[in-house]
Amino acid sequence: MKKVLLIITIIFVVLIGSAVLIPVLFKDTLMEKVKTAINKNVNATVEFNDFNLSLFKAFPKxxxxxxxxxxxxxDQFQTDTLFSAGSIATNLSLSDLFNANDLKISSILIDKANINLLSTADGLVNWDIAMPTEEETTVDTTQSDMAISLQSIEVRGLNLTYNDEATTTIVQLKDANLDASGEVEGTITRFKLDAEVGEFVLNYDSTQYIANTVLKANSELTADYDKMVFEFGESRLYLNDLPLDLSGRFEMPSDSMYFDLQLKQPESSFKTLLALVPKDYQSYLDGVTANGDAGFEASVKGWFYEEDYPEINARLYIKNADLKYQDLPEKISxxxxxxxxxxPQGDLDLLKVEISxxxxxxxxxxxxxxxxxxxPMSDMAFDAALNGKIDFSTLAGAIPMDSIDLSGVLAGNLSLKGTMSAVEAEDFTKITSNGNFTFSNIHVQTPQITKPFELSSGTVKINNQEIAVSSFAAKTGSSDFTLNGKLSNYLPYFLNDQTLRGDFNLQSNYLNLDELSSLMAEDTTTTTATSDSVIAFQVPGNLDLTFRSKIAKASFDQMDISNIDGLIVVKNKMLQxxxxxxxxxxxxxxxxxxxISSEKNQPDFDFNVQINSFDIPVAYQSIGTMQHYMPIAAKSTGKISSQIKFKGKMNESLSIIPTSLxxxxxxxxxxxxIVDSPTFDQVKNFIKSEKLKNVKVEDFTSKFRLENGNLLVDPFQTNIADQEVTVSGQVLVDQTLDMDLAFKVNKDDLTGDISNALSFLPGxxxxxxxxxxxxxxxxxSSPKVSLDLSKAKDQIAEEVKKSTKEELEKSAKKIGDELKKLFK
Incomplete structure (x- = not known):
């Protein structure tokens, strides 16, 4: 028993030791084989951080x-990563480790892979990394260090992007997973394949045509690695929940590919076709009853080599279908x-898309x-037409409007025919565009706007060169306006992002600018609140619009405005x-x-403003800048006129940033x-108080400058309370002031104490x-007043010096007589 236990212990130690030593002993050999195999086959920079061997994870392999x-x-792709992966693993037999000349790869596991395929505008591709070989060179596969005979493939978290710059096409497969297991018969492997793509995305010419679409595949695939022929047996694809049967094969005999593939919807029903609707919008189809025939079928057949593409035939059809929401009275029929x-087989420029x-x-x-x-590749030609009538009341009875109140009628037609080259060249002789639309009694109310919008009438006529708008009579809240005019260069604008030009006449009996500035409802879901509503706006750079405005009456911030007349121009990202x-x-x-628009939503402005005879009390209540720099106007009457040329910045609520002025x-x-001013009340100790109750200021003109928000007043002369005065100083941006008022006070208007004291002085x-x-x-808000009597003292001293001996004696006698009266 002891011998048995000893033998078992020795075997166990040997196995454990082997499990530990084998990965260590063979790691360098395998790493060298992997590097050699890669370097022999790719013309690219290949890097990896580590190479691991484990006998435990896949024992006995x-x-x-x-x-x-x-x-x-x-070369030009040296900054582009073609492929990356968190890890790539395979299982090897122990015999492969001891065979220095051969490695057999039968399974592969790829985790967190990213594939980025790029085809440049000049036709180069970043995936052409195979090492070039001379045509006469024959490859001896018997001497290869590594053989591939896959029976199991597992991919987790794959993201693939294909970017074709020539066709401006981007295809993305996001979060894809793949499981494939097979049986090997010589060079042929039969796979059972399950795959799922979390999201399929298709962009063409900066427009996203497909998104939020899930792809699934269950397939039987036969792969002949010797002939590089792959054939689909019983296979089914799913676009979201739409099933499609896949059949056919593809071959890769050399650097070309041959396709013979067919896709077909197994059930020709309209309801099944609705599964194509992206997942994010599937909830809109809840409670929908759909009837009618519909189907999708496609085939790809032919060779793909360089710029030669296979034949494509695809058809999507719907016949005699209708759709109805069970809770709504109307249906779409x-x-x-x-x-x-x-x-056909050949260049992509032969592609044709037709909705007949x-x-x-x-x-x-x-x-x-x-x-x-x-x-589409050389010079895309288009031929489109639309004709119809929409009664928005019945439309709202057929389609859920999500709290949108919509009514009225839109009727019209539009046809458009030409080429993109004619659009870019603005050669309207090669473009045919005609249309006519009429609007009547349109009413729109949504949670996003605070007031309903009503368009009682309107006509739009379209030709090659312009869109003419006439009789647009609209109303929102208490505001009304009529718009007439035209838009030109609209085809290059819509099709090629060029500048849209327009010339309009805007007339209104009344505009409530407070209502219009808050027309967009506040977003109650916003988590951060600001004290001021954000009404600053960005002016698009590709607009050149002119509005000739005639507005009889308007109101803004409690101000009544009338007879508005002038030009408003939108151009070069500016509102002029x-x-x-x-x-x-x-x-x-x-x-x-x-x-001028600003990316930080702090627009710049540069204005020249002329004011003629503003009523001071009303202006003070209405103009924030006046309240900032002239608080004394709160207790003033009269009128002011001004001409100001200034520039600066505004904040998000379109209030001027004072320090920018x-x-x-x-x-x-x-x-x-100036009525009952506390400031002037503080000078009553040298001017008679009756002069200071309602201080009259003689008409004056004062020049000033604005420097970083500081108001600098040049000296000017006027009369205040019937006294000559020279005024100068500054009002700082922090709302402090430093003003000098140099008075020449009439002796008769001096207070009694000062007047009596002067009477004793000679001269x-x-x-x-x-x-x-x-x-x-x-x-x-509460300025301090200080007196400077230095000039007055010098003035009095100078007159005393001029006095005669008799005048001095007379003044002394007068002072003595007054003292006798005082002590009598």
Whole structure:
């Protein structure tokens, strides 16, 4: 028993030791074989971080694993990673480890792979990494270090992107998984294959045509690795939940490929075809009853080599179908569609896409359409037409509108025929475009807008060169407007992203600009709130539009505005106001200037503003800038006129950022009166108080500058409370001020104490005005007033020096007489 236990222990130790030593002993040999095999077969940069061997993971076989593999192209593709994987593993027999001349790969496991296939505009591809061989060289497969005879393939988390720059086509397979197991008979392997693609995406010419589509496949595949022929047995594909039967084969005899594949929908029903609707929108089909015939079938047959592509035939059809939501009263009936995608063997420019028939109707309101696209690669030609009538009331009774209240009638037709080269060259002689649409009694109300939009009438006429808009009479809230005009260069704009030009006349009896600025409803799902609503907007760069505006009356921020007349131009990412005149605040306003979009949503502006006879109390209540720089206007009456040229920035709510202001201008007053001002109340110790109750200011004109938000006032002269005064100083952006008021006070208007004191001084009779300086500093809301009597003292001293001996004795006697009266 002891001997048996000893033998078992020895065997166990040997096995454990082998399991540990074999990966160590053979790791370098296998790594060298892998590197040699790769270098012999690819013209690319291949890197991996580690190479592992394990006897435990796949016992009794050894698992070989490459970790963090990447394959990068060379030359112009040296920055493009063609392939990467978290790991690639295969299982090897122990005999392969001891056979230095041969490795047999029968299974492979790939995890977290990314494949990026790129075909450049000049026809080069990044996957052409096979080492070039001379035609006369014969390959001796018996001397190969590695043989591939796959029986099991497992792929997890594969992402594949194909980017064809010449056709502006991008195809993506996201989060794909694949399981394939097979039986080997010589060089032939029969696979059972299960695959699923989490999302299939197709983009063409910057437009996404397919997204959120799930692909699945269950297939039997026979692979002849010797002849490189792959044939599908009983196979089924699924686009979302739409089943498609797949049959046929493809071959790869050399550097070309041959296809003979067929796809066909097994059930020709409209309801089954609706499974093509992307997953994100499948919920819209809940409760839908669908009837009618429909189907999809396609075939690919022929050779693929360089620019020679196989023949393609695809057909999608719908016949005598209808669709109805069970909770809605109306149905969409007479649905018909006939679509074909065809191409003979040859160049992709032979591809033709044709919708020969598309029809649907609700009650007696039909819509018909056809489309033909040819020569997509060289110069795409198009021929399309649309004709029909939509009664939005019945449409809302057939399709769920998600809280949208919609009514009214749209009727019209449109035809378009030409080539992309004619569009780009603006050669309208080679483009045929005709259309006519009429709108009547359109009513739109959605949760996204605060007021319903109503279009009582409107006509749109379309030809090769322009879209003419006439009799657009609309209303939203309390605002109304009528729009007439035209759009030109619309084909290059819609088809080639060129500049859209337009010239319109806008007329209105009344515009409520407060309602219009808050027309978009607040998003209640937003988690972050701001104190100001965001109304700053981006002006598109490919618009060149002119609006001649005549608005009888408007209101904004409690201001009544009338007789708005001028040009509004949208151009070069700017909103330009040109000689925009209006009556407001009891006077007139003219604006010239630009509003310039900013990526940070802080638009720039550059304005020249002329103000004529604004009523001061009304202007103070309405203009925030005036409240910022002239709080004294809150207790003022009269009128002001001004011309200001300034520029700066606005915030997201279109309020001016004070520190950004720079400019210059002048300010004039008419009949200015300052009522019960606390500031002027502080100078009553040298001016009679009755003069300061309602301070009259003589009309003046003052020049000023704006520097980084600071208002700098050049010295100017006026009369305040019937006293000559020179005013200068500054109002800073932090709402503090430092103003100097140099008064020449009439002797008769001095307070009694100062007047009496002067009467005792010799030479006082020669003083008609006294120089008194007043400094106003501190916060704008509560400024401090300080007196500067230095000039007055110098003035008095100078007059005393001029006095005669008799005048001095007389003044001394007068002072003595007053003292006697005081002590009598």
């Amino acid at each position: 050894v698992q070989a694993e490459i970790v963090d593999l990447s394959i990068t192209g060379k 007479a649905i018909a569609l006939e679509t074909a995608i065809t191409k 028939k598309a029809h649907a109707q609700i009650r007696e309101n039909p819509i018909d359409m056809h489309l033909l696209l040819t020569t 106001l040109q000689k925009l005149d209006m009556n407001m605040l009891g006077g007139e306003l003219t604006i010239d200037g630009n509003y 720079n400019g210059n201008g002048f300010l004039s007053t008419q009949n200015l009166q 006082s009779s020669n003083i008609s005005k006294l120089d008194i300086g007043v400094g106003v500093t501190g916060e704008l």
